Amino acid sequence: xxxxxxxxxxxxxxxxxxxxxxxxxxxxxxGDIVLVGAETALPYERPALSxxxxxxxxxxxxxxxxxxxxxxxxxxxxxxxxxxxALDTDSRVVTLGDGEQIPYDHLVIATGAxxxxxxxxxxxxxxxxxxxxxxxxxxxxxxxxxxERAVIVGMGFIGCExxxxxxGLGMHVTAVDPMPGPLWGPLGPQLSDLVRHWHEGHGIxxxxxxxxxxxxxxxxxxxxxxxxLADGRRLDAELVVVGVGVxxxxxxxxxxxxxxxxxxxxxxxxxxxxxxxxxxAGDVTATWDDHLGAHVRHEHxxxxxxxxxxxxxxxxxxxxxxxAVPSFWSDQFDRSLQYAGHHDADCDLVLRSDLAQPHAPxxxxxxxxxxxxxxxxxxxxxxxxxxxxxxGHSVDPAALADPTADLRQxxxxxxxx
Amino acid sequence: xxxxxxxDFAAPAPGELTxxxxxxxxxxxxxxxxxxxxFDDACTHAQCSLSGGEVEDGAVICPxxxxxxxxxxxxxxxxxxxxxxxxxxxQLADGALTVEVPE
Numbered sequence: 159x160x161x162x163x164x165x166x167x168x169x170x171x172x173x174x175x176x177x178x179x180x181x182x183x184x185x186x187x188x189g190d191i192v193l194v195g196a197e198t199a200l201p202y203e204r205p206a207l208s209x210x211x212x213x214x215x216x217x218x219x220x221x222x223x224x225x226x227x228x229x230x231x232x233x234x235x236x237x238x239x240x241x242x243x244a245l246d247t248d249s250r251v252v253t254l255g256d257g258e259q260i261p262y263d264h265l266v267i268a269t270g271a272x273x274x275x276x277x278x279x280x281x282x283x284x285x286x287x288x289x290x291x292x293x294x295x296x297x298x299x300x301x302x303x304x305x306e307r308a309v310i311v312g313m314g315f316i317g318c319e320x321x322x323x324x325x326g327l328g329m330h331v332t333a334v335d336p337m338p339g340p341l342w343g344p345l346g347p348q349l350s351d352l353v354r355h356w357h358e359g360h361g362i363x364x365x366x367x368x369x370x371x372x373x374x375x376x377x378x379x380x381x382x383x384x385x386x387l388a389d390g391r392r393l394d395a396e397l398v399v400v401g402v403g404v405x406x407x408x409x410x411x412x413x414x415x416x417x418x419x420x421x422x423x424x425x426x427x428x429x430x431x432x433x434x435x436x437x438x439a440g441d442v443t444a445t446w447d448d449h450l451g452a453h454v455r456h457e458h459x460x461x462x463x464x465x466x467x468x469x470x471x472x473x474x475x476x477x478x479x480x481x482a483v484p485s486f487w488s489d490q491f492d493r494s495l496q497y498a499g500h501h502d503a504d505c506d507l508v509l510r511s512d513l514a515q516p517h518a519p520x521x522x523x524x525x526x527x528x529x530x531x532x533x534x535x536x537x538x539x540x541x542x543x544x545x546x547x548x549x550g551h552s553v554d555p556a557a558l559a560d561p562t563a564d565l566r567q568x569x570x571x572x573x574x575x
Numbered sequence: 576x577x578x579x580x581x582x583d584f585a586a587p588a589p590g591e592l593t594x595x596x597x598x599x600x601x602x603x604x605x606x607x608x609x610x611x612x613x614f615d616d617a618c619t620h621a622q623c624s625l626s627g628g629e630v631e632d633g634a635v636i637c638p639x640x641x642x643x644x645x646x647x648x649x650x651x652x653x654x655x656x657x658x659x660x661x662x663x664x665x666q667l668a669d670g671a672l673t674v675e676v677p678e
Contacts, residue, residue: 203655205655210621220657459655463654487639489639494621494623494638494640496639537627537638538627538638539627539636539637539638539639539641540627540629540638543629543636543641
C-alpha cells in the first residue's frame with residue numbers, strides 16, 4: 159500500500175532523521191523524500207564513538223544506520239555536507255548553507271544536538287577536544303597517540319565513557335566535575351558512588367566538587383599543558399576532553415515560529431510541533447510527558463529511533479503503538495549499565511543487590527509514592543526488562559528488595575494508569 | 576560438520592538461556608516447546624553474552640543493549656545489532672543435547 163504524496167524534507171541525517179526517512183518509505187509513503195545533513199558521512203549511530211570507535215576496535219562502516227544502497231532502494235535523495243541555515247514555515251521552504259532553497263510539504267527537524275562549550279579561558283587551545291561526531295572522535299584518536307596524561311572535564315555519561323576508554327588505551331586519566339560524584343545528576347548519590355568505585359578501581363583519579371577556572375598553554379602557547387581548578391590546583395594535561403552537556407541544535411530555526419522549550423523543539427509523543435506539517439525527532443526535541451506534566455529531553459539512541467518511526471507513522475497515517483518507556487545504556491570498562499523510566503531526586507531507591515560489591519551485577523529500582531517509576535541495572539539486563547514491565551504499578555518495597563523474589567511473579571497493587 | 580554431544584544437559588526453563596562450551600566454542604542454548612536452539616553466545620553487536628539474556632516471542636534478547644534476534648533464523652528483529660546471529664542445528668534427546676557445527 160502506498161500513501162501520501164508531496165515532498166518530505168528531513169533536516170538532519172542523524173539516527174532520528176535517517177530512521178524517519180527510511181520508515182516513511184517502509185510505511186508506504188509515495189512522494190519525494192529528501193534527507194539533508196551537515197556531515198558528509200552517511201547517517202551513523204553515535205553510541206560507539208566514545209567507546210569501541212574511539213578505542214579503534216570498530217570502523218565507521220560498522221556504525222552506519224543502513225548500508226548506502228538502502229537509500230537508493232528507498233528512493234531517498236541524500237543531500238549530505240549541507241547544513242540547513244533557515245526555515246520559512248509560511249512559504250514552506252528550507253534554505254541550505256549554500257543558499258539553495260528546498261520546498262516541502264512536510265518538514266522533519268532532526269538536527270540533533272551540539273556540545274555545550276563552556277566559556278573557560280583557554281578553551282580554544284589545541285589539545286582540547288569535544289566529542290559529538292565521528293570526525294571529533296577521529297581527531298581525538300589521532301591526537302592522543304603517544305600521549306600519557308589526559309584530563310576529562312565533566313563526569314556525565316560521555317565523560318565517564320571517554321575516561322574509561324582512554325584508561326583502557328593505557329593513558330593516565332584524571333576527571334574533574336563540580337558535582338559531588340560521577341553521574342551525580344542522573345543517578346544520585348548511592349549509584350554515583352558505585353560508578354566512582356569502578357573508575358578509581360581502574361586507576362582513574364576523580365576530582366569532584368570543584369570546577370575548572372582555566373586551561374593553561376605550554377611555554378610556546380601552542381597547546382594545552384595544564385588544567386587550572388577553581389581551588390587553585392593545577393593538573394598537568396597533554397590532552398583534555400570537555401564533556402559538559404549538549405544543546406539542541408536549533409540555531410537555524412531562530413526566525414521560524416517553532417515552539418522551543420529550553421532551546422529544544424517542543425513536540426508531543428508522536429513528534430508533532432506547534433506548526434502544521436512540521437515534526438521533530440531525536441536529540442533536538444523536548445517531548446511532552448503527560449504523567450510528568452512537562453517537556454522532557456531524551457538524548458538517547460532508543461528515543462531517536464522511536465520518535466523517527468512515530469513521525470513517519472503520523473505522516474503516512476499509520477496507527478501508533480503504545481509509547482515506549484524511555485531507556486538508555488552506557489558501557490564503561492566491562493560494565494554494561496542499563497536504565498529505563500524516569501526518576502528524580504524525590505524518588506525512593508530500592509536495591510536488589512549489594513552496592514558495597516562494586517564488581518557484582520546490580521539492580522536498583524526507583525519508586526515514587528510506592529509506584530515503580532524507573533530501574534537501573536548493571537550487567538543484569540534481564541532484570542531490567544522484567545522490572546521495566548512493572549513501571550506504573552504499585553509494588554511492595556520489601557518484596558522488591560528481596561533479590562530472590564522473581565520480578566515476573568511480584569504482586570502489583572494497582573494497574574498502570 | 577562436527578556433531579558435539581553434551582550428555583548431561585540441564586535444559587533452561589522456558590524463556591531462559593544457558594551456555595555450553597564445546598570444542599573451545601561457547602554457544603547459548605534455549606529450549607522452546609521441546610525444541611533446542613543453539614547459536615553463538617556472543618551478540619553480534621558488542622559481544623555481550625546472550626546466555627545472560629532471555630527469550631520472548633520467539634526472539635533472543637541481548638542483556639546489554641536489547642538487540643533481538645529471531646530464534647529460528649538468527650535474523651535481527653530490532654537493533655542495535657546489524658548482523659544476523661549464527662545459528663546451529665541442535666537436538667534434545669534423552670537428556671542429551673547435540674549441536675552440529677560446520678567445519
